[in-house]
Amino acid sequence: MSNKLISVSKLKKSFGGLKAVDVDELSFEEGELTSIIGPNGAGKTTFFDLISGFQNSDSGEIYLKEKNISNSQPYKIARMGMVRTFQLTKVFDRMTVMENLLFSGSDVSNESFVKSIIKSRSQKSYENDLKQKASEIMDDLNISHMSNAYARELSGGQKKLLELARSIINEPEILLLDEPLAGVNPKLAEDILALIKKLSDSGITILMVEHNIEAVMKISNRIVVLAEGSLIADGNPNQIREDKNVIEAYLGKDDE
Secondary structure, three states: OOOEEEEEEEEEEEEOOEEEEEEEEEEEEOOOEEEEEOOOOOOHHHHHHHHOOOOOOOEEEEEEOOEEOOOOOHHHHHHOOEEEOOOOOOOOOOOEHHHHHHHHHOOOOOOOHHHHHOOOHHHHHHHHHHHHHHHHHHHHOOOHHHOOOEHHHOOHHHHHHHHHHHHHOOOOOEEEEEOOOOOOOHHHHHHHHHHHHHHHHOOOEEEEEOOOHHHHHHHOOEEEEEEOOEEEEEEOHHHHHOOHHHHHHHHOOOOO
């Protein structure tokens, strides 16, 4: 049985005349911590959008756990165990930190009005368990002191932590992180990196788009490099450091 969790074939996406993604073949295996890097405009976030269902591809196929998910809805992909964070955080500003987590972790069902008022013993037990789980996650991310604060009151870095907490409360198999270190101070960046490593060690497969090359080299098992939408390099950190195509993509050719 294949241990490929995600694979793409002939995946293309353009905006007008601009080629955003043009990847012939690429796959990601179970348990890997893979960083996707490249210059600005390389197509990294668009690639995330395509495999997570937030944009439709022009052509090509995307497989998640050997099931074709090409142009599937994001919620269907999330239910299959792949969730993501965003470059610009998406939290519920008018909810507290705890409420954000409870909403994200809840198993929403269409209950009758009476049932919503008169809660069964099993429902109360479920809610208590969910609150306990949310509290443990907040402890791990050092945001438990902000449990009752509204999300709109948080700093940019704290919102990053909250979005990360929301993404892991349902224990995903695959986690897509879009620039988790952007806009956070160096100390918080170190804390987030340590948490990402902990999540990876727990068995979650992680794909991370990140511009902080030092952090990428420090934490990644594998690095995939995109430039102008296409794959130009794929290997471990040492291989990527010495790859001529990568150096040219970032610094330009000698004659330039």
